[in-house]
Amino acid sequence: MMERSTIQRSLPALAISILIAGTLFLAFVEIGFGENKVDSEDAVANRYIANGTTETGSSNLVTSVVVNYRGFDTLGEVTVLFLAATGVGAMINLLPEDGKKRSKGPKPSLIMTQGGMLAIPVIALFGTYVFLHGHLSPGGGFQGGVIIATAFLLYLIAKPDAKTSHRTLSLSESLAGLSFIGIGLIGLAVSGIFLDNVIEGFGVLGELVSGGLLPLIYIAIGIKVGSEMSGLVEKMRGDAS
Amino acid sequence: MNSLIFLALAILMFITMVALAVATVISKDLIKSAILLAGVSLIASFLFVLMRAPDVAMAEASIGSALTAMIMVYAIGRTRRFEEGGEEK
Numbered sequence: 001m002m003e004r005s006t007i008q009r010s011l012p013a014l015a016i017s018i019l020i021a022g023t024l025f026l027a028f029v030e031i032g033f034g035e036n037k038v039d040s041e042d043a044v045a046n047r048y049i050a051n052g053t054t055e056t057g058s059s060n061l062v063t064s065v066v067v068n069y070r071g072f073d074t075l076g077e078v079t080v081l082f083l084a085a086t087g088v089g090a091m092i093n094l095l096p097e098d099g100k101k102r103s104k105g106p107k108p109s110l111i112m113t114q115g116g117m118l119a120i121p122v123i124a125l126f127g128t129y130v131f132l133h134g135h136l137s138p139g140g141g142f143q144g145g146v147i148i149a150t151a152f153l154l155y156l157i158a159k160p161d162a163k164t165s166h167r168t169l170s171l172s173e174s175l176a177g178l179s180f181i182g183i184g185l186i187g188l189a190v191s192g193i194f195l196d197n198v199i200e201g202f203g204v205l206g207e208l209v210s211g212g213l214l215p216l217i218y219i220a221i222g223i224k225v226g227s228e229m230s231g232l233v234e235k236m237r238g239d240a241s
Numbered sequence: 242m243n244s245l246i247f248l249a250l251a252i253l254m255f256i257t258m259v260a261l262a263v264a265t266v267i268s269k270d271l272i273k274s275a276i277l278l279a280g281v282s283l284i285a286s287f288l289f290v291l292m293r294a295p296d297v298a299m300a301e302a303s304i305g306s307a308l309t310a311m312i313m314v315y316a317i318g319r320t321r322r323f324e325e326g327g328e329e330k
Binding site (some may be wrong): 140 | 303
């Protein structure tokens, strides 16, 4: 009896798995894996390397691809991160009341508290630098945001009893996300292309104020990712008991 | 000469990374496992720098070795610290 129900349940799962595997196989069978596509004449990578800096005004090619050429994918990425953070929050809210409370560990030592307080402003400043200079030097919105989140994490370790405002975190996250979409809509209104860099030629290449809308988008992403990851850490920490 | 030093450094890092990964799986103390896993991520970010991908290295260093490890530590704090067969205190 038991055996039969297991088989009955497994058969549809097996059928669906075979269906998905077949579809994926059909989708990917045309792609030549391991083929050298970069060296061919009409490869899209060559276009990015040749025209990236002049077309987008960003001296960091990674930024020009992530925010300009593939800006819409970045919007999807930010959405995935948002859904993941929301999922964690929902799951923790479903926990029974005593599961939410964190166990009281030993108090952090003097070195931890004071050293953390010295390091936190520097780390947060570095995170801000990374996302402000995303169009000039390595890094960008995601990297800067998570660096700011590590500063927040260090604060929670150094001061475990600190009160944090969850509302401020979600407010700044929502505002940053909305401004990202707003910048995209500006492009849609002006030139008919979503996330189009409408003030492309603005500023001199290599200066802080350059790259048109790229720095603005990266500032929005940086604030969004920073507050999102901080909120995630804060939710994982749980309520004070 | 310079590239030889880089190669030696990269091989040393690979060996350390594999050793840390094996230690992560073997360790019965889950908090120790989380810290060792953070070490794997840290060395991975060094390797990204050697392979001239500083953008990826930054993300790997902060997500892999700080946030992931801490989220795991918080999660372990809500459950049990030692795996079966580990030293129960």
